Amino acid sequence: MTVAAGSANADLLGRATELPHLTAAELRRYSRHLIMPEVGTAGQRRLKASRVLMIGTGGLGSPIGLYLAAAGVGKLGLVDFDSVDESNLHRQVLFSETDVGRPKTVAAAERLHGINPFIDIVSHEVRLDSSNALELFAGYDLVVDGTDNFPTRYLVNDACVLSGKPNVYGSIFRFEGQVSVFWGAEGPCYRCLFPEPPPPGLVPSCAEGGVLGVLPGIVGALQANEVIKLLVGTGEPLIGRLLLFDALRMRFRELKLQKDPHCPVCSAEPTQTELIDYQQFCGVGEEPELGGEGWEIEVEELAEMRAEGRDVTLLDVRTPEEYEIAHLDDTRLIPLHELADRLGELDTTERFVVLCHYGPRSLRATQMLRDMGYEAVNLAGGLDAWSERIDPTVPRY
Amino acid sequence: MSVTVQIPTPLRRFTGDSGEVVVEGDTVDAALADLMRRHPKLQPHLLGDDGKVRSFVNVFVNDDNIRYAEGGATRVASGDTVSIIPSIAGGAGGEDRS
Numbered sequence: 264m265t266v267a268a269g270s271a272n273a274d275l276l277g278r279a280t281e282l283p284h285l286t287a288a289e290l291r292r293y294s295r296h297l298i299m300p301e302v303g304t305a306g307q308r309r310l311k312a313s314r315v316l317m318i319g320t321g322g323l324g325s326p327i328g329l330y331l332a333a334a335g336v337g338k339l340g341l342v343d344f345d346s347v348d349e350s351n352l353h354r355q356v357l358f359s360e361t362d363v364g365r366p367k368t369v370a371a372a373e374r375l376h377g378i379n380p381f382i383d384i385v386s387h388e389v390r391l392d393s394s395n396a397l398e399l400f401a402g403y404d405l406v407v408d409g410t411d412n413f414p415t416r417y418l419v420n421d422a423c424v425l426s427g428k429p430n431v432y433g434s435i436f437r438f439e440g441q442v443s444v445f446w447g448a449e450g451p452c453y454r455c456l457f458p459e460p461p462p463p464g465l466v467p468s469c470a471e472g473g474v475l476g477v478l479p480g481i482v483g484a485l486q487a488n489e490v491i492k493l494l495v496g497t498g499e500p501l502i503g504r505l506l507l508f509d510a511l512r513m514r515f516r517e518l519k520l521q522k523d524p525h526c527p528v529c530s531a532e533p534t535q536t537e538l539i540d541y542q543q544f545c546g547v548g549e550e551p552e553l554g555g556e557g558w559e560i561e562v563e564e565l566a567e568m569r570a571e572g573r574d575v576t577l578l579d580v581r582t583p584e585e586y587e588i589a590h591l592d593d594t595r596l597i598p599l600h601e602l603a604d605r606l607g608e609l610d611t612t613e614r615f616v617v618l619c620h621y622g623p624r625s626l627r628a629t630q631m632l633r634d635m636g637y638e639a640v641n642l643a644g645g646l647d648a649w650s651e652r653i654d655p656t657v658p659r660y
Numbered sequence: 661m662s663v664t665v666q667i668p669t670p671l672r673r674f675t676g677d678s679g680e681v682v683v684e685g686d687t688v689d690a691a692l693a694d695l696m697r698r699h700p701k702l703q704p705h706l707l708g709d710d711g712k713v714r715s716f717v718n719v720f721v722n723d724d725n726i727r728y729a730e731g732g733a734t735r736v737a738s739g740d741t742v743s744i745i746p747s748i749a750g751g752a753g754g755e756d757r758s
Contacts, residue, residue, distance in 0.1 A: 323751040411751045436748040439669040456725075457747045461716040472670070474750060482751075505745070509669075512679060516666075518743065519723045600673065 275404045282308040289381055293335055306495035313494045314338040316403035318419055320371040322479030323409030323433050325357040330487035332375040338383040340403055343367040344390045354476035393538035396422040407431045407486055413460040414541035420453035421538055424528045433486040438475045438510040440482035443501050444489050447529030450502040455523035460545040478510050559643040566653045576613045580628040581620055589658045599624045618642040661686045663736045665695050666743040674701040689732035691742055718745040
């Protein structure tokens, strides 16, 4: 068959010797695609024959799923093991208030089916790992990476390279996004750009750094655009190019990517020919165990101490923005990333109870204080536990 | 040589929220050294213990990765843009609680 605008890339749908025909209802539904020479009936039949696997149905997965379903991608696989949380709703536009608490793949499949009943939607409610990735990927032509952590990103990349499939990559942080098409057979892969992950804890997560709600909408829509071009076989895909988007300054930039001739997975002589342990590769779980006997107190103990007027200093290590949402009276605020520089402000004769939102950041701060000779304990469960168990008037966020 | 260094979002808290810093230098190493003189807190995020740019940080001069040029010795000219491209992983929203 001929593809409307043609493409220099390998045909993703080489397996489909005969493309499915469009029904009368499909002709009506897709008419605005069909009348465009760049898609046309041939391109729409290619979309119908296509099988796309989405990793993650959250911030990026929302627009990706909505647009790919609407565009008529024949089979859409959804991989997620998470449930919908209230704090997802400011950006994960697949979900409604009534979905809170439901598994994301179930709620997403329902919504996408409502948008387009003519396509096949398959829910994979699993945590993607090295034992299931290759088998899952085998049933699809292309993978879209909308995950939120380094181990899964390296896993998706390597499994795509090993199975010869393109990986349409998108990643976000606060108000900045990155998009590319990593395809070992045609250009560089993720590992060519980022051979090694950063050490755990160095790059804040969106849970810690926040994210502008509309950002995943824009970045995910760019990914959906690349998926559709690759499947139809039209236009210039983002292979060998990294698109950077800064939502705050409203700037797009593009950088050239090269294939690393020594890439361990996608070079001519790879040194890694199977999937590995990506948690270990990313150093997850290798951080030294923090804490120990007598390192933590429960919120009930803190309530008692405060009621008795005991002489302790409450040190809050969250950000000023979080502090503004909710805080306890008589606390000192020193954000964790400033603590090392501001230790001089603290009196070594004081006793500290350190708190953050849920506990992990304040545990790191407690470690730092103890290492420097201060008497400090961590508040287990953080401010959230305080709101839940002691004082419901302190807002939860 | 005045070159503009683009600071990515995750590192802006170490530059007083500046997204662009104008620095002096005729190689990437010299430009980054000047950047770190102006903003010393950036250093541990850009350089490893060996004094080299950390492996998970990419540096581009205009559109090109210095890894495929001459690394830190890559020359820069007035008006060039040096971009620091970090790994970011966000996207789905199921991150651990912090």
